[in-house]
Amino acid sequence: MTAGGPAGGRPGTVRVDRFRWWHIDAVLPIEADLFGVEQWSAAMFWNELANRHHYLIATDSDPAAGSGTEGGGGVVLGYAGLAVAGPDEAWVQNIAVRRDAQRRGVGRALLEALLAEADTRGVRDVLLEVAVDNAPAQKLYAGYDFEPVGIRRGYYQPTNTDALVMRRTRD
Secondary structure (H helix, E strand, O other), rough: EEEEOOOEOOOOOOOEEEEEHHHHHHHHHHHHHHHHHOOOHHHHHHHHHHHOOOOEEEOOHHHHHOOOOOOOOEEEEEEEEEOOOOOEEEEEEEEOOOOOHHHOOHHHHHHHHHHHHHHHOOOOEEEEEOOOHHHHHHHHOOOOOEEEEEEEEEEOOOOOOOEEEEEOOOO
């Protein structure tokens, strides 16, 4: 899957592929930058992959963008994960886009790919948690018919930030 337009300030195309174990080292700096003390560890990503959750990686497929993460893969721009709990429910585990690639369609491409996977599996409800103070992400999700359904007080630790729970129901 590809999405056109600039990414990371460079011309090129965003490519979305399966997230594999060899991508973990490339996503950890993004995690650290975006989430600080709440960042996921390498072990957490290994656990997600071991549990066969559906994870994706977005790369800049412009060959001039730098060395790849795998045979010509390109620079890692972001990643996302989906845990499917059967035909009735799936949870977006995370969507993260490197700061210099934000607002260029990378998050949108990742979300669309996760929702397509949920649709392929016949999932009725897709849910997610998003920090209550993350208005740009909430706006993105609302654009894909996610609606607020609750608050998880103190969900993000150790900052004790509340999470807004959002749900998208497929007709």
